[in-house]
Amino acid sequence: MSNGYDTENSVDLAPGDEHVEGGVGLRVLGYLTGLALAILLTATSFFVAGTDLVWQPSIPVALIVLAIAQMGVHLVFFLHITTGPDNTNNVLALAFGVLIVLLVIGGSVWIMANLNHNMMPMDQIMQMQR
Amino acid sequence: MVDATIAYPHSDPHHLRGMEASGIAHSGPASKRIATGYGFWIFILSDMVMFSAFFATYAVLLGQTAGGPSGRELFDLRNVAIETAFLLASSFTCGLASIAADTRSTIWFQLGMAVTCIFGLGFLTIEGREFASLVARGAGPTRSAFLSAFFTLVGCHGLHVSAGILWLLTMMAQVFAKGFRPDILRRILCFALFWHALDIIWIAVFTVVYLIGSAA
Numbered sequence: 001m002s003n004g005y006d007t008e009n010s011v012d013l014a015p016g017d018e019h020v021e022g023g024v025g026l027r028v029l030g031y032l033t034g035l036a037l038a039i040l041l042t043a044t045s046f047f048v049a050g051t052d053l054v055w056q057p058s059i060p061v062a063l064i065v066l067a068i069a070q071m072g073v074h075l076v077f078f079l080h081i082t083t084g085p086d087n088t089n090n091v092l093a094l095a096f097g098v099l100i101v102l103l104v105i106g107g108s109v110w111i112m113a114n115l116n117h118n119m120m121p122m123d124q125i126m127q128m129q130r
Numbered sequence: 131m132v133d134a135t136i137a138y139p140h141s142d143p144h145h146l147r148g149m150e151a152s153g154i155a156h157s158g159p160a161s162k163r164i165a166t167g168y169g170f171w172i173f174i175l176s177d178m179v180m181f182s183a184f185f186a187t188y189a190v191l192l193g194q195t196a197g198g199p200s201g202r203e204l205f206d207l208r209n210v211a212i213e214t215a216f217l218l219a220s221s222f223t224c225g226l227a228s229i230a231a232d233t234r235s236t237i238w239f240q241l242g243m244a245v246t247c248i249f250g251l252g253f254l255t256i257e258g259r260e261f262a263s264l265v266a267r268g269a270g271p272t273r274s275a276f277l278s279a280f281f282t283l284v285g286c287h288g289l290h291v292s293a294g295i296l297w298l299l300t301m302m303a304q305v306f307a308k309g310f311r312p313d314i315l316r317r318i319l320c321f322a323l324f325w326h327a328l329d330i331i332w333i334a335v336f337t338v339v340y341l342i343g344s345a346a
Contacts, residue, residue, distance in 0.1 A: 016323045
């Protein structure tokens with residue numbers, strides 16, 4: 001094998017490394033598949049954002065779902081994060097990262113919306129301070 | 131390739147190859163490539179945690195325009211589409227360059243990295259012009275909390291891309307000067323991880339900042 005690292009003797013794969021039996025052609029095909037899927041999802045995102053054909057309140061949710069799908073495509077086809085046993089450590093680290101990201105974003109948006117909702121309108125605060 | 135059983139006579143006494151995943155075989159410490167790549171993967175994830183704080187800030191401050199212009203008036207989605215295409219194409223060519231590095235093909239590696247660099251510079255040029263035009267229209271980062279959050283988040287991503295391009299040029303020079311040594315190959319692995327991760331963050335940027343931000 002020409003990769004300079006011994007995949008046969010190791011249980012794990014470095015993140016970004018690919019476990020394929022095929023040659024260069026297969027690997028390029030993998031990147032081409034990822035590129036095609038990413039283009040499809042990006043184009044859908046831009047189309048959905050600018051169209052009147054979809055029920056308007058559903059658009060932000062649709063955009064977020066499309067973005068998460070595209071992140072998955074990038075992780076699988078470009079970063080080669082798979083569900084295989086040689087990738088367990090990488091997936092676990094990713095899962096922890098995703099947990100923290102969700103906590104930070106979800107928590108901030110939730111708490112700030114709640115504060116906004118409970119705050120007195122600005123003009124009333126000004127009146128009380130007089 | 132050296133046969134593993136010849137190099138380490140006792141590493142596989144029962145010929146359990148193919149059964150490593152069962153947990154029966156005990157391999158030694160992970161190779162340097164795995165340790166380096168895994169460490170860099172942890173760094174990338176912590177970088178994403180930092181970006182998540184900027185995204186949370188932007189989401190919270192999206193409506194706080196202080197009477198100034200909102201995203202709908204400011205953002206030019208055609209520019210954003212071009213930027214997205216550039217970054218996606220550069221991610222693809224970066225992948226081709228890492229295949230070339232694995233097959234020790236210097237020409238294809240340098241070509242792939244050069245194309246990646248050109249797409250990255252194109253991305254930075256469009257982003258720089260966008261920022262300049264916003265500031266010229268009086269919509270700089272000091273105008274409102276919304277614009278402060280916008281410039282911090284998108285500018286931070288732009289800084290990462292700039293650092294990535296410097297790293298890319300360094301890798302081209304190192305492969306040119308030193309060839310595909312194992313340590314250089316580890317750096318190429320880390321660079322590819324970094325560059326693909328930047329594209330993943332850009333997905334979140336164009337979705338949350340531009341597409342949702344110009345609808346709000």
